[in-house]
Amino acid sequence: MSMYSALGISATGMTAERLRMDVVADNLANADSTTGVGAAYRRKAVTMAPATATPEFRLPGGVNATSASGVVGGVSVTGIVEDGSELRRVFEPGHPLADAEGYVTKPNVNPVTEMVDMVAATRAFEANVTAFEASKTMARDALRIIQ
Amino acid sequence: MLFDDVTAATLSSALRGYEARNLAISNNLANSETPGYKRLDVSFESALASATHDAHSLSGMARSEAADLVAGVMPSSTADTVTAMRTDGGNVDPDTEMAALARNQLAHQTVTSLLDKHLTLIRTAIIGR
Numbered sequence: 001m002s003m004y005s006a007l008g009i010s011a012t013g014m015t016a017e018r019l020r021m022d023v024v025a026d027n028l029a030n031a032d033s034t035t036g037v038g039a040a041y042r043r044k045a046v047t048m049a050p051a052t053a054t055p056e057f058r059l060p061g062g063v064n065a066t067s068a069s070g071v072v073g074g075v076s077v078t079g080i081v082e083d084g085s086e087l088r089r090v091f092e093p094g095h096p097l098a099d100a101e102g103y104v105t106k107p108n109v110n111p112v113t114e115m116v117d118m119v120a121a122t123r124a125f126e127a128n129v130t131a132f133e134a135s136k137t138m139a140r141d142a143l144r145i146i147q
Numbered sequence: 148m149l150f151d152d153v154t155a156a157t158l159s160s161a162l163r164g165y166e167a168r169n170l171a172i173s174n175n176l177a178n179s180e181t182p183g184y185k186r187l188d189v190s191f192e193s194a195l196a197s198a199t200h201d202a203h204s205l206s207g208m209a210r211s212e213a214a215d216l217v218a219g220v221m222p223s224s225t226a227d228t229v230t231a232m233r234t235d236g237g238n239v240d241p242d243t244e245m246a247a248l249a250r251n252q253l254a255h256q257t258v259t260s261l262l263d264k265h266l267t268l269i270r271t272a273i274i275g276r
Contacts, residue, residue, distance in 0.1 A: 005170055006166075006169050006170045006173040009170065009173040009174050009177050010173050010176070010177060012177050013173075013176060013177030013178070013179075016177070016180075017180075020180075048178075048180060048181045048182070049181060050174075050178050050181055050184055072170060072171065072174040072187065073174075074173075074174060074177040074178070075177045075178045075181055120180065121180075123241070124176075124179050124180050124241070127176045127179060127241050127244070127245065128173075128176055128177055130176075130245060130248065131172060131173045131176045131177075131248055132173075134169065134248050134249070134251075134252045135169055135173060137252060137256075138165070138166070138169060138252055138255045138256075141255060141256050141259040141260075142162065142166075142255075142259055144259065144263065145259060145262055145263050145266065
């Protein structure tokens, strides 16, 4: 049933964006977490890819479709990866985790980047909610025929 | 089918098309932040228009045959590989998708109402009031 598949597809989008939000929250919460001398929390990022479709998510008659694009399965989170960029070093000689030169290694979390990511995730989530509502209304309209 | 008429066949073909498009738009929105994702497009209007034109203009065609011709119209989907929207290769524009979603929903609602009215007419003919 394509009507109900659309709801499932929007749900995959909402799940992915919510997970992205969780990761942003984790990054912000750990913006100052040090884990040892010369080591600190690394910013995490979510990677996404189009989901491999289950048969019920197949678009009808994808005959003109290029490379199996007739198959739709929403989005799937392929992993949470660590940001490999350089960690910050802050001069704090009195800190218990300072190295020999007096520097403490701090996470590579940039609050501005996280805020932008947070807004983007919120908007994308809202877009999926709107699509979900539209699919729901369409299903209700179609069901009204048999009333 | 008992009531093999071109009108009902046209309307249900259109419904199938709008539902397929809704699926494609939902998938585009779910993948709006996916790197390299190419948006899906669903088309069925021109195929349906030419099928209904044929069904109405070809003489000597049986009623059910004409209805089958129209009912056989299947929506087709294509990936839009031409346009670019993001630096990561993805080309989903949420605003365009939202507009398409709203337009598609309204069209679906229109066709559903029409089908409802059509079936009411048949019901009236059966029960005679």
